[in-house]
Amino acid sequence: MAKTVKTIGVLTSGGDAPGMNAAIRSVVRAGIAKGMKVKGIMRGYAGLLQEEIVDMKSTSVSDIVNRGGTILYTARCTEFTTTEGQRQGAEICKKHGIDGIVVIGGDGSFRGAGKLSAFGVNTIGVPGTIDLDIACTDYTIGFDTAVNTAMEAIDKVRDTSTSHERCSIIEVMGRHAGYIALWCGIANGAEDILLPENYDGNEQQLIDRIIENRKRGKKHYIIINAEGIGHSSSMARRIEAATGIETRATILGHMQRGGTPTCKDRVYASIMGAKAVQLLDEGKSNRVVAYKQGDYVDFDIQEALAMTKDIPADQYEISKLLTR
Ligand code: ADP
Numbered sequence: 001m002a003k004t005v006k007t008i009g010v011l012t013s014g015g016d017a018p019g020m021n022a023a024i025r026s027v028v029r030a031g032i033a034k035g036m037k038v039k040g041i042m043r044g045y046a047g048l049l050q051e052e053i054v055d056m057k058s059t060s061v062s063d064i065v066n067r068g069g070t071i072l073y074t075a076r077c078t079e080f081t082t083t084e085g086q087r088q089g090a091e092i093c094k095k096h097g098i099d100g101i102v103v104i105g106g107d108g109s110f111r112g113a114g115k116l117s118a119f120g121v122n123t124i125g126v127p128g129t130i131d132l133d134i135a136c137t138d139y140t141i142g143f144d145t146a147v148n149t150a151m152e153a154i155d156k157v158r159d160t161s162t163s164h165e166r167c168s169i170i171e172v173m174g175r176h177a178g179y180i181a182l183w184c185g186i187a188n189g190a191e192d193i194l195l196p197e198n199y200d201g202n203e204q205q206l207i208d209r210i211i212e213n214r215k216r217g218k219k220h221y222i223i224i225n226a227e228g229i230g231h232s233s234s235m236a237r238r239i240e241a242a243t244g245i246e247t248r249a250t251i252l253g254h255m256q257r258g259g260t261p262t263c264k265d266r267v268y269a270s271i272m273g274a275k276a277v278q279l280l281d282e283g284k285s286n287r288v289v290a291y292k293q294g295d296y297v298d299f300d301i302q303e304a305l306a307m308t309k310d311i312p313a314d315q316y317e318i319s320k321l322l323t324r
Protein backbone atom coordinates (compact mmCIF):
# COMPACT_ATOMS: atom_id res chain seq x y z
CA MET A 1 0.00 0.00 0.00
CA ALA A 2 1.31 3.45 -0.91
CA LYS A 3 2.32 5.57 2.03
CA THR A 4 -0.10 8.40 2.80
CA VAL A 5 2.53 10.61 4.42
CA LYS A 6 5.49 11.23 2.16
CA THR A 7 6.70 14.62 3.35
CA ILE A 8 6.65 15.81 6.94
CA GLY A 9 7.34 19.15 8.55
CA VAL A 10 8.63 19.87 12.03
CA LEU A 11 8.28 23.07 14.04
CA THR A 12 8.87 24.32 17.57
CA SER A 13 6.34 26.69 19.10
CA GLY A 14 5.76 28.62 22.34
CA GLY A 15 8.55 28.94 24.93
CA ASP A 16 11.74 27.11 23.96
CA ALA A 17 12.92 24.25 26.15
CA PRO A 18 16.26 22.43 26.39
CA GLY A 19 15.90 19.13 24.55
CA MET A 20 13.84 20.54 21.70
CA ASN A 21 16.86 20.14 19.43
CA ALA A 22 17.12 16.47 20.34
CA ALA A 23 13.45 16.07 19.36
CA ILE A 24 13.99 17.90 16.03
CA ARG A 25 16.99 15.71 15.26
CA SER A 26 15.00 12.62 16.01
CA VAL A 27 12.05 13.67 13.82
CA VAL A 28 14.40 14.43 10.93
CA ARG A 29 16.40 11.22 11.16
CA ALA A 30 13.42 8.96 11.93
CA GLY A 31 11.54 10.51 8.99
CA ILE A 32 14.45 10.00 6.60
CA ALA A 33 14.87 6.42 7.84
CA LYS A 34 11.24 5.80 6.85
CA GLY A 35 11.84 7.18 3.37
CA MET A 36 10.06 10.48 4.05
CA LYS A 37 11.17 13.95 2.99
CA VAL A 38 11.52 16.23 6.01
CA LYS A 39 11.10 20.01 6.07
CA GLY A 40 11.93 22.34 8.91
CA ILE A 41 9.42 25.11 9.55
CA MET A 42 11.12 28.10 11.13
CA ARG A 43 9.64 30.20 13.98
CA GLY A 44 6.62 28.07 14.78
CA TYR A 45 3.25 28.93 13.26
CA ALA A 46 4.52 32.42 12.43
CA GLY A 47 7.15 30.91 10.13
CA LEU A 48 4.57 28.57 8.61
CA LEU A 49 2.41 31.54 7.64
CA GLN A 50 5.48 33.31 6.25
CA GLU A 51 6.47 30.13 4.35
CA GLU A 52 9.84 29.95 6.10
CA ILE A 53 10.28 26.32 5.16
CA VAL A 54 13.63 24.60 4.60
CA ASP A 55 14.62 21.11 3.47
CA MET A 56 16.22 19.07 6.20
CA LYS A 57 18.91 16.46 5.60
CA SER A 58 20.39 14.11 8.13
CA THR A 59 23.39 16.45 8.44
CA SER A 60 21.12 19.47 9.03
CA VAL A 61 20.70 18.14 12.56
CA SER A 62 24.32 17.18 13.25
CA ASP A 63 25.85 18.54 16.46
CA ILE A 64 22.59 19.69 18.02
CA VAL A 65 21.58 16.91 20.42
CA ASN A 66 23.69 18.61 23.11
CA ARG A 67 22.51 22.17 22.44
CA GLY A 68 19.84 24.12 24.31
CA GLY A 69 17.30 26.31 22.49
CA THR A 70 15.88 25.30 19.13
CA ILE A 71 17.66 25.49 15.77
CA LEU A 72 14.26 26.10 14.15
CA TYR A 73 13.67 29.12 16.41
CA THR A 74 10.30 29.57 18.05
CA ALA A 75 7.60 32.18 18.24
CA ARG A 76 4.14 32.99 19.47
CA CYS A 77 1.72 33.82 16.66
CA THR A 78 -1.64 35.48 17.24
CA GLU A 79 -2.63 35.21 13.58
CA PHE A 80 -2.63 31.44 13.84
CA THR A 81 -5.30 31.52 16.55
CA THR A 82 -7.81 32.69 13.90
CA THR A 83 -9.65 30.26 11.63
CA GLU A 84 -8.35 32.17 8.62
CA GLY A 85 -4.76 31.82 9.86
CA GLN A 86 -5.21 28.08 10.37
CA ARG A 87 -6.80 27.61 6.94
CA GLN A 88 -3.90 29.51 5.40
CA GLY A 89 -1.41 27.38 7.37
CA ALA A 90 -2.99 24.19 6.04
CA GLU A 91 -2.96 25.56 2.46
CA ILE A 92 0.72 26.43 2.77
CA CYS A 93 1.43 22.88 3.95
CA LYS A 94 -0.37 21.50 0.90
CA LYS A 95 1.48 23.91 -1.40
CA HIS A 96 4.80 22.63 -0.05
CA GLY A 97 3.69 19.00 -0.25
CA ILE A 98 3.72 18.65 3.54
CA ASP A 99 1.16 16.05 4.53
CA GLY A 100 2.23 15.56 8.11
CA ILE A 101 3.58 17.89 10.82
CA VAL A 102 5.23 17.35 14.17
CA VAL A 103 4.55 20.27 16.52
CA ILE A 104 6.91 20.49 19.49
CA GLY A 105 5.48 22.81 22.14
CA GLY A 106 3.01 23.23 24.96
CA ASP A 107 -0.78 23.23 25.34
CA GLY A 108 -1.24 26.36 23.20
CA SER A 109 0.79 24.82 20.39
CA PHE A 110 -1.30 21.65 20.64
CA ARG A 111 -4.48 23.71 20.20
CA GLY A 112 -2.97 24.97 16.96
CA ALA A 113 -1.98 21.42 16.00
CA GLY A 114 -5.56 20.25 16.53
CA LYS A 115 -6.76 22.99 14.18
CA LEU A 116 -4.25 22.02 11.47
CA SER A 117 -5.45 18.46 11.80
CA ALA A 118 -9.04 19.56 11.27
CA PHE A 119 -7.91 21.25 8.05
CA GLY A 120 -6.55 17.94 6.77
CA VAL A 121 -2.84 18.08 7.68
CA ASN A 122 -1.86 15.02 9.74
CA THR A 123 -0.51 16.55 12.92
CA ILE A 124 1.21 15.10 15.97
CA GLY A 125 2.18 17.05 19.12
CA VAL A 126 5.29 16.45 21.19
CA PRO A 127 5.25 18.03 24.69
CA GLY A 128 7.97 20.66 24.99
CA THR A 129 7.88 23.07 27.91
CA ILE A 130 9.93 23.60 31.04
CA ASP A 131 6.70 24.07 33.01
CA LEU A 132 5.59 20.39 33.12
CA ASP A 133 2.06 21.75 32.90
CA ILE A 134 0.67 19.45 30.20
CA ALA A 135 -1.94 17.26 31.87
CA CYS A 136 -1.70 14.16 29.67
CA THR A 137 1.99 13.54 30.37
CA ASP A 138 4.26 12.98 33.37
CA TYR A 139 7.20 14.34 31.38
CA THR A 140 7.70 17.40 29.19
CA ILE A 141 10.87 18.22 27.26
CA GLY A 142 13.00 20.73 29.16
CA PHE A 143 11.64 20.36 32.68
CA ASP A 144 14.52 18.19 33.85
CA THR A 145 17.16 20.60 32.57
CA ALA A 146 15.28 23.62 33.92
CA VAL A 147 14.96 22.25 37.45
CA ASN A 148 18.62 21.29 37.47
CA THR A 149 19.62 24.76 36.26
CA ALA A 150 17.40 26.39 38.86
CA MET A 151 18.64 24.05 41.59
CA GLU A 152 22.26 24.98 40.93
CA ALA A 153 21.44 28.68 40.91
CA ILE A 154 19.50 28.41 44.16
CA ASP A 155 22.42 26.59 45.84
CA LYS A 156 24.53 29.63 44.98
CA VAL A 157 22.01 32.10 46.37
CA ARG A 158 21.82 29.97 49.49
CA ASP A 159 25.59 30.40 50.14
CA THR A 160 25.38 34.17 50.13
CA SER A 161 22.10 34.13 52.04
CA THR A 162 23.79 32.14 54.82
CA SER A 163 26.87 34.40 54.91
CA HIS A 164 24.70 37.48 55.31
CA GLU A 165 22.16 35.72 57.55
CA ARG A 166 19.42 36.84 55.23
CA CYS A 167 16.05 35.74 54.06
CA SER A 168 16.03 35.04 50.31
CA ILE A 169 13.01 34.78 48.09
CA ILE A 170 13.89 33.01 44.87
CA GLU A 171 11.31 33.11 42.12
CA VAL A 172 11.26 30.29 39.61
CA MET A 173 9.34 29.95 36.34
CA GLY A 174 6.34 27.75 35.65
CA ARG A 175 3.68 30.13 34.36
CA HIS A 176 0.55 29.08 36.34
CA ALA A 177 2.03 25.80 37.55
CA GLY A 178 4.19 25.09 40.60
CA TYR A 179 6.14 22.01 39.46
CA ILE A 180 9.51 23.76 39.13
CA ALA A 181 8.98 25.43 42.50
CA LEU A 182 8.03 22.16 44.19
CA TRP A 183 11.01 20.29 42.80
CA CYS A 184 13.47 23.06 43.65
CA GLY A 185 11.90 23.50 47.07
CA ILE A 186 12.61 19.86 47.86
CA ALA A 187 15.99 19.65 46.08
CA ASN A 188 17.32 22.86 47.60
CA GLY A 189 16.04 22.22 51.12
CA ALA A 190 14.04 25.43 51.16
CA GLU A 191 12.46 26.71 54.34
CA ASP A 192 9.26 27.56 52.49
CA ILE A 193 7.76 26.68 49.10
CA LEU A 194 5.00 28.83 47.66
CA LEU A 195 2.96 27.21 44.90
CA PRO A 196 0.10 28.88 43.01
CA GLU A 197 -1.92 25.69 43.46
CA ASN A 198 -1.73 25.84 47.27
CA TYR A 199 -0.67 29.28 48.51
CA ASP A 200 -3.39 30.94 50.56
CA GLY A 201 -1.72 34.37 50.59
CA ASN A 202 -1.23 34.30 54.36
CA GLU A 203 1.96 36.37 54.58
CA GLN A 204 1.68 36.75 58.35
CA GLN A 205 2.12 32.99 58.75
CA LEU A 206 5.22 33.22 56.58
CA ILE A 207 6.59 36.07 58.68
CA ASP A 208 5.91 34.18 61.94
CA ARG A 209 7.79 31.16 60.61
CA ILE A 210 10.78 33.30 59.60
CA ILE A 211 10.98 34.83 63.08
CA GLU A 212 10.58 31.45 64.77
CA ASN A 213 13.31 29.93 62.57
CA ARG A 214 15.70 32.74 63.41
CA LYS A 215 15.03 32.15 67.12
CA ARG A 216 15.91 28.48 66.58
CA GLY A 217 19.28 29.63 65.24
CA LYS A 218 18.77 29.16 61.50
CA LYS A 219 21.10 31.43 59.56
CA HIS A 220 19.16 31.79 56.36
CA TYR A 221 15.57 31.43 55.25
CA ILE A 222 15.09 30.33 51.66
CA ILE A 223 11.67 30.81 50.14
CA ILE A 224 11.05 29.31 46.70
CA ASN A 225 8.28 31.35 45.15
CA ALA A 226 6.56 30.25 41.95
CA GLU A 227 6.12 32.70 39.07
CA GLY A 228 2.37 32.03 39.27
CA ILE A 229 2.39 33.85 42.63
CA GLY A 230 5.05 36.38 41.66
CA HIS A 231 5.53 39.73 43.43
CA SER A 232 8.79 38.50 45.00
CA SER A 233 10.35 41.98 45.30
CA SER A 234 7.41 43.55 47.13
CA MET A 235 7.10 40.43 49.27
CA ALA A 236 10.78 40.83 50.23
CA ARG A 237 10.23 44.45 51.24
CA ARG A 238 7.25 43.55 53.43
CA ILE A 239 9.06 40.63 55.06
CA GLU A 240 12.12 42.77 55.84
CA ALA A 241 9.91 45.47 57.37
CA ALA A 242 7.99 42.95 59.48
CA THR A 243 10.90 40.78 60.65
CA GLY A 244 13.83 43.17 60.72
CA ILE A 245 15.79 40.49 58.82
CA GLU A 246 17.49 41.62 55.63
CA THR A 247 15.55 40.10 52.76
CA ARG A 248 16.42 39.92 49.07
CA ALA A 249 14.47 38.72 46.06
CA THR A 250 16.11 36.91 43.14
CA ILE A 251 14.08 36.22 40.03
CA LEU A 252 15.84 33.48 38.09
CA GLY A 253 13.98 34.22 34.85
CA HIS A 254 14.94 33.03 31.40
CA MET A 255 18.22 31.42 32.43
CA GLN A 256 15.98 28.49 33.40
CA ARG A 257 15.08 27.95 29.75
CA GLY A 258 18.62 27.78 28.42
CA GLY A 259 21.69 25.62 28.69
CA THR A 260 22.85 22.15 27.87
CA PRO A 261 20.00 19.63 28.08
CA THR A 262 20.36 16.88 30.65
CA CYS A 263 20.74 13.26 29.60
CA LYS A 264 17.08 12.65 30.45
CA ASP A 265 15.88 15.50 28.26
CA ARG A 266 18.05 14.36 25.36
CA VAL A 267 16.89 10.76 25.58
CA TYR A 268 13.17 11.32 26.23
CA ALA A 269 12.99 14.01 23.55
CA SER A 270 14.72 11.71 21.06
CA ILE A 271 12.29 8.89 21.76
CA MET A 272 9.25 11.17 21.59
CA GLY A 273 10.37 12.67 18.27
CA ALA A 274 10.72 9.21 16.72
CA LYS A 275 7.37 8.10 18.18
CA ALA A 276 5.70 11.10 16.55
CA VAL A 277 7.11 10.10 13.16
CA GLN A 278 5.96 6.53 13.73
CA LEU A 279 2.40 7.79 14.32
CA LEU A 280 2.50 9.81 11.11
CA ASP A 281 3.83 6.79 9.25
CA GLU A 282 0.87 4.78 10.54
CA GLY A 283 -1.43 7.42 8.99
CA LYS A 284 -2.45 8.82 12.39
CA SER A 285 -3.29 12.45 13.05
CA ASN A 286 -4.50 14.71 15.84
CA ARG A 287 -2.45 12.83 18.48
CA VAL A 288 -0.07 13.91 21.24
CA VAL A 289 2.89 11.80 22.31
CA ALA A 290 3.02 11.48 26.10
CA TYR A 291 4.91 9.68 28.84
CA LYS A 292 2.58 8.15 31.39
CA GLN A 293 3.42 5.82 34.27
CA GLY A 294 6.67 4.69 32.69
CA ASP A 295 5.42 4.23 29.13
CA TYR A 296 5.42 6.29 25.95
CA VAL A 297 1.81 6.55 24.83
CA ASP A 298 -0.32 8.85 22.71
CA PHE A 299 -3.65 10.60 23.11
CA ASP A 300 -6.19 12.34 20.95
CA ILE A 301 -5.31 16.07 21.06
CA GLN A 302 -8.74 17.26 22.26
CA GLU A 303 -8.87 14.54 24.91
CA ALA A 304 -5.36 15.47 26.03
CA LEU A 305 -6.29 19.17 26.25
CA ALA A 306 -9.39 18.36 28.32
CA MET A 307 -7.34 16.48 30.93
CA THR A 308 -6.35 18.18 34.16
CA LYS A 309 -3.57 17.50 36.61
CA ASP A 310 -2.54 18.99 39.89
CA ILE A 311 0.48 18.96 42.14
CA PRO A 312 0.37 15.50 43.76
CA ALA A 313 -0.99 16.12 47.27
CA ASP A 314 1.36 13.60 48.91
CA GLN A 315 4.42 15.21 47.30
CA TYR A 316 3.32 18.62 48.52
CA GLU A 317 2.77 17.27 52.06
CA ILE A 318 6.23 15.70 52.07
CA SER A 319 7.78 18.96 50.83
CA LYS A 320 6.10 20.78 53.74
CA LEU A 321 7.32 18.38 56.40
CA LEU A 322 10.88 18.66 55.06
CA THR A 323 10.87 22.44 55.49
CA ARG A 324 10.52 22.21 59.27
P1 ADP B 1 2.74 26.86 24.55
O1 ADP B 1 2.64 26.05 23.32
O2 ADP B 1 4.08 26.75 25.20
O3 ADP B 1 1.58 26.62 25.51
P2 ADP B 1 1.51 29.37 23.75
O4 ADP B 1 0.32 29.20 24.63
O5 ADP B 1 2.15 30.71 23.68
O6 ADP B 1 2.70 28.41 24.15
O7 ADP B 1 1.08 28.91 22.30
C1 ADP B 1 2.01 28.89 21.23
C2 ADP B 1 1.33 29.24 19.95
O8 ADP B 1 0.33 28.27 19.65
C3 ADP B 1 0.57 30.55 19.96
O9 ADP B 1 1.39 31.67 19.74
C4 ADP B 1 -0.38 30.36 18.79
O10 ADP B 1 0.27 30.57 17.56
C5 ADP B 1 -0.72 28.88 18.92
N1 ADP B 1 -1.99 28.73 19.62
C6 ADP B 1 -2.24 28.95 20.94
N2 ADP B 1 -3.55 28.78 21.23
C7 ADP B 1 -4.16 28.48 20.05
C8 ADP B 1 -5.50 28.21 19.66
N3 ADP B 1 -6.51 28.21 20.54
N4 ADP B 1 -5.73 27.94 18.35
C9 ADP B 1 -4.74 27.94 17.45
N5 ADP B 1 -3.45 28.19 17.76
C10 ADP B 1 -3.15 28.45 19.03
Ligand code: F6P
Pocket residue numbers: 015106129130131173174175176227257
Ligand atom coordinates in the same frame (compact mmCIF):
# COMPACT_ATOMS: atom_id res chain seq x y z
O1 F6P C 1 6.24 28.32 29.22
C1 F6P C 1 7.59 28.55 29.50
C2 F6P C 1 7.76 29.89 30.17
O2 F6P C 1 9.14 30.08 30.41
C3 F6P C 1 6.96 30.07 31.44
O3 F6P C 1 7.56 29.46 32.55
C4 F6P C 1 6.90 31.58 31.53
O4 F6P C 1 5.73 31.99 32.21
C5 F6P C 1 6.86 32.01 30.10
O5 F6P C 1 7.32 30.93 29.32
C6 F6P C 1 7.69 33.23 29.81
O6 F6P C 1 7.48 33.59 28.51
P1 F6P C 1 8.36 34.69 27.73
O7 F6P C 1 9.48 33.95 27.09
O8 F6P C 1 7.41 35.23 26.73
O9 F6P C 1 8.85 35.68 28.73
